[in-house]
Amino acid sequence: MIPAAFDYVEVDSAEAAIAALGQHGDEAKLMAGGHSLLPLMKFRLASPSVVIDIGRIADLSYINDAGDHVAIGALTKHRAVETNELLKSQVPMLAHVASQxxxxxxxxxxxxxxxxxxxxPASDLPAALLALGGSVVAKGPNGDRVIPAADLFTGFLETAVASDEMLTEIRVPKAAGAGWSYQKFNRRAQDWASVGVAAVRNNGASGVALVNMGPTPVVATAVQDALASGADVEAAAALAADGMSPPDDLNGDPAYRAHLAQVLVKRALTEAAA
Amino acid sequence: MTVMGTPRLRKEDPKLLTGENKFVDDIHVPGELWMGMVRSPMAHARVTSVDTSVAAGMDGVHAVYTGAELNDMGLWAAPLPCAWPVTDDMVNPPHYPVAAEEVHHVGEIVAVVLADTRYGAVDAAEVVEVEYEPLPVVPSIAAARDGDAVAHSDLDSNKAYHWPLIPDPDALEAAFASATHTIKAEFEQQRLIPAAMEPRGVLAVPSPAGGDVTLYSATQVPHILKVMIAATTGLSESKLRIVAPAVGGGFGAKLNVNPDELLSVTLANKLGRAIRWTETRSEAAFSTHQGRGQLQTIELAADGDGKLTGVRVHLDADMGAYMMLITPGVPLLGSFLYTGVYDVPAFGFTCDGYFTNLTPTDAYRGAGRPEASYAIERAMDLLANEVGVGPDEIRRRNYLAGGGHFENLETASTLVFDSGHYSPNLDAALELSGYDQLRAEQAKRRADGDTKHLGIGLCTYVEICGLAPSRALGGLNYGAGGWEHATVRFLPTGKVEVVSGSTPHGQGHETAWSMIVADKLGVDPDDVTVLHSDTAISPLGLDTYGSRSLSVGGVAIAVACDKVIDKAREIAAHQLEANPDDLDFEAGTFAVKGSPDKTMPIQAVAFGAFTAHDLPDGMEPNLQEQVTWDPPNFAFPFGSHVAVVEVDEETGGVELLDYTAIDDCGNQVNPLIVEGQVHGGIVQGVAQALWEGASYDADGNCRNPSLLDYLVPSAAEVPNMKLGSTTTPSTSNPLGVKGVGEAGTIGSAAAVINAVCDALSPMGITDMPMPASPATVWNAIQQAKNNNENGGGQ
Structure with missing residues (x-):
């Protein structure tokens, strides 16, 4: 629990962060709230030589109505997402997932x-973003680009945000009347999910994404396809683990997780339809 | 008796809540150096080379020592101590603070860095290059017992000892030969990683001119540590001062004599620099002893009505890599309790201790007794099923003294239980839990085919605490006595100072001792100061473990108060010109019988004793008495716990819905502290049942050494508990008190697993390994379904 030595750079704007990334290259890591990075550093599983603290950039904490979607600044705290009235009315699942x-x-x-x-892959919010069909804005030396959530998660703890870019905004489509459910199965209240399911059902369209069922946050494509083809909840849920490669750890082996995914997808789809 | 028995907020809490308390890690002295430990990543290996050159050359690094170098420096007079050689032929491999030739568990220290900063010490430790030649690993008790690998390459076998307790072998054989019902069950008590809120830590401060060393340690046992450091280092005991400052929990894990304590003292003494170290949470999983680690086999013999005729138990106990202070004795602390609260005519117990290449085991909350109550209470449920009666009924049929009140009753395990009254205690628990309604709800769910199964589990435990009558410990080959020391003195201004040899680490001794003194001497509890935990202030003591503080240390204070009153009476009588026998003492005032105006408050007596102007001829000045109390017997608290769980058949998830506990710890001093102890104790047992367990791979690596993977439950996982008590005073001491620090833990694991098995009993499930994780429970359900489909149930 003692991190290796590192240099610390504090920046006050996204532009300064991008510049710092350009200067320090792959050896640098951005730190926002520090709740993912610092534990890895304390275990010495990550030893960046430079930590660029973006946590104090003032203008990246916001939740704005942007017409067909809600735009959320990257540095918005979970607590703000959890309690925001716009999100609670327009994208209630996201507010709920933040509370988990x-x-x-x-x-x-x-x-x-x-x-x-x-x-x-074990985090709650990435799966919610996938199920909601959201996107993110990545700012780099050449300006901003939008990455759909479906293209964002590329490998274990790897995303399509390049090493010289910074994620600045999260966009989630408004879905005020949609049915939704977030099923988080964990052993203690504060734990990551052993398996989780985010499901949205809106005018016949379904978004279903899984937590901790593979190396990345992942869309349950087989489930979505089955629902699109008219399958009932039971039949669709039975496909929850298709194409997945869940981890093997003390919370469960892959077979147990596959079963759990089926149970939780069924519960999620049932609740989202209710 | 106006203060004792009344709930009272703890004196200790304001300082804890405001952060005013100083724990070891908060104490700093100029010039201190940090230790950084180089720890073995191998469970069993020969150390072929240790290259410290790079580390030694780093900025801020003062020195790096290998095990061989430390041995050559002559720092050790003896290996780390084991105070409990349970048999004359027990195997006890030498264990030095730093391994020189062979490592025997992951995390064993192979070199020590001294550096100016904590970070620097860890960075330097990381670049010490150690080469290992792997040796065969013994990663479990079963491997130790059945496999070919030996945990210590110079030993022929992993077996450390065989310890039998079979008072009447013929009677035991006869009981099983003639039994109508027999039960045989095997249980695993998984290893638990203690997780006190404050990790362990040390700060050794030398006084180079005086030649003495003060050790601040996060320890439960400063007095024992002082003796043991003297014995293992050869330093004069008179040159050692041990201070346990604020200590944030221990649960047994802080009652040892650890390499870091010996290293800090000896290096501080040698270098004339203060030496410190605080373990990280992950380091604690390797460097601090663990709890439990037993394979249990229990057999019951019973007649046609389910009345027990015999109990036979065998344990294979995991010592880990070395014998620590009381490692071999921990399983034996439970040996006398495998007959539980039951009238068992014939009893037999054997235990084989084995070495493994895992972190050593030692005492952990309950130490041997939770294991015992788990085995007998799980087995009683199996017997209930076999006989076809309810779990409450099987217990009632077997209670000692038929469930009625008893005192000083000898049991088949050769102990004399001080007092008990079991039936009303169970009645109260069933009533408070709403047992009949719960059974009705369970039946309804079963009839409805609900996939959320309700389970109700009972545990009626008894435990042994108040360690201990010194002669009894001698009979067990334990290397120390079981007394406790107290001094009670009036200060000139009428305030009272108590010096206690009991060493608190969160229990609330200051509050409880003040309440005892307040009642005895008729003073305000706020006028009582309790001094403790520093061998320079409290030179005599045997510290806190085994639920002994109140029933031994608290009693010592009460008896010392009686002696103070006796002396004060002589002085008061002298000054009031009355016969001592003619004085009443009530609410802090002496009064001459029949002369209500002739009175003298004890504070005035104390001032008179201080000035010594007018004392009886030959009487010493001052009002101060000391007592060393050696209890005539242990104390045997008991209780009835009812756990209610809901098991989700689809996920295997177990939710603890409700928990009821009726504990009987004799007379209570502060019911608020009792409640707190019961709350925490219950959760610690529930944690073993549902969440906690150190998991090791075949190479002896711990798979869950951090709090990310080692699941210590939080308040969010536990329902509001329903607590109550019955009061059956102990006959082992004049206060009639028993201990309560471990009771909750001793009762709760069995109650929870009994509830899980009860929930799933319609599927034919009769056992569930701990921790009953969702995956474990779900797999058991699948196996049961497969068995049922195959027409078996076998």
Whole structure:
């Protein structure tokens, strides 16, 4: 629990962060709330030589109505997402999922951008973003680009946000009347999910994404396809683990997780349809 | 008796809540150096080379020592101590603070860095290059017992000892030969990683001119540590001062004599620099002893009515890599309790201790007794099923003294239980839990085919605490006594100072001792100051473990108060010109019988004793008495716990819905502290049942050494508990008190697993390994379904 030595750079704007990334290259890591990066550093599983602290950039903490979607600044704390009235009315699942992250002290420090950029398959918010069909804005030396959530998670703790870019905004489509459910199965209240399911059902369209069922946050494509083809909940849920490669750890082996995914997808689809 | 028995907020809490308390890690002295430990990543290996050159050359690094170098420096007079050689032929491989030739568990220290900063010490430790030649690993008790690998390459076998307790072998054989019902069950008590809120840590401060060393340690046992450091280092005991400052929990894990404590003292003494170290949480999983680690086999013999006729138990106990202070004795602390609260005519117990290449085991909350109550209480449920009666009924049929009140009753395990009254205690628990309604709800769910199964589990435990009558410990080959020391003194201004040899680490001794003194001497509890935990202030003591503080240390204070009153009476009588026998003492005032105006408050007596102007001829000045109390017997608290769980058949998830506990710890001093102890104790047992367990791979690596993977439950996982008590005073001490620090833990694991098995009993499930994780439970359900489909149930 003692991190290796590193240099610390504090920046006050996204532009300064991009410049610092350009200067320090791959050896640098961005730190927002620090709740994903610092534990890795304390275990010495990550030893960046430079930590660029973006946590104090003032203008990246916001939740704005942007017409057909809600735009959320990357440094918005989980607690703000959890309690925001616009989100609660327009994208209630996201507010709910934010309330399921860690414990209150984590939610007061951790940020939505940090959680999503970390790309942890066991995290709650990436799966919610996938199910909602959201996107993110990545700012780099050449300006901004929008990355759909479906293209964002590329490998274990890896995303399509390049090493010289910074995730600055999260966009989630408004879905005020949609049915939704977030099923988080964990062993203690503050734990990551052993398996989780985010499901949205809106005018016949379905978004279903899974937590901790593979190396990345992942869309349950087989489930979505089956629902699109008219399958009932039971039949669709039976496909929950198709194409998945769940981890093997003390919380369960892959077979157990595959079963759990089926149970939880069924529960999620049932609740989302209710 | 106005203060004792009344709930009272703890004196200790304001300082804890405001952060005013100083823990070891908060104490700093100029010039201190940090230790950084180089720890073995191998469970069993020969150390072929240790290259410290790079580390030694780093900025801020003062020195790096290998095990061989430390041995050559002559720092050790003896290996780390084991105070409990349970048999004359027990195997006890030498264990030095730093391994020189062979490592025997992951995390064993192979070199020590001294550096100016904590970070620098860890960075330097990381670049010490150690080469290992791997040796065969013994990663479990079963491997130790059945496999070919030996945990210590110079030993022929992993077996450390065989310890039998079979008072009447013929009677035991006869009981099983003639039994109508027999039960045989095997249980695993998984290893637990203690997780006190404050990790362990040390700060050794030398006084180079005086030649003495003060050790601040996060320890439960400063007095024992002082003796043991003297014995293992050869330093004069008179040159050692041990201070346990604020200590944030221990649960047994802070009652040892650890390499870091010996290293800090000896290096501080040698270098004339203060030496410190605080373990990280992950380091603690390797460097601090663990709890439990037993394979249990229990057999019951019973007649046609389910009345027990015999109990036979065998344990294979995991010592880990070395014998620590009381490692071999921990399983034996439970040996006398495998007959539980039951009238068992014939009893037999054997234990084989084995070495493994895992972190050593030692005492952990309950130490041997939770294991015992788990085995007998799980087995009683199996017997209930076999006989076809409810779990409450099987217990009632077997209670000692028929469930009625008893005192000083000898049991088949040769102990004399001080007192008990079991039936009313169970009645109260069933009533408070709403047992009949729960059974009705369970039946309804079963009839409805609900996939959320309700389970109700009972545990009626008894435990042994108040360690201990010194002669009894001698009979067990334990290397120390079991007394406790107390001094009670009046200060000139009428305030009272108590010096206690009991060493608190969160229990609330200051509050409880103040309440005892307040009642005895008729003073305000706030006028009582309790001094403790520093061998320079409290030179005599045997510290806190085994739920002994109140029933031994608290009693010592009460008896010392009686002696103070006796002396004060002589002085008061002298000054009031009355016969001592003619004085009443009530609410802090002496009064001459029949002369209500002739009175003298004890504070005035104390001032008179201080000035010594007018004392009886030959009487010493001052009002101060000391007592060393050696209890005539142990104390045997008991209780009835009812756990209610809901098991989700689809996920295997177990939710603890409700928990009821009726504990009987005799007379209570502060019911608020009792409640707190019961709350925490219950959760610690529930944690073993549902969440915690150190998991090792075949190479002896711990798979869950951090709190990310080692699941210590939080308040969010536990329902509001329903607590109550019955009061059956102990006959082992004049206060009639028993201990309560471990009771909750001793009762709760069995109650929870009994509830899980009860929930799933319609599927034919009769056992569930701990921790009953969702995956474990779900797999058991699948196996049961497969068995049922195959027409078996076998």
């Amino acid at each position: 992250v860690g414990d209150p002290s984590v939610r007061h420090r951790g940020t939505i951008g940090g959680s999503i950029a970390h790309g942890d």
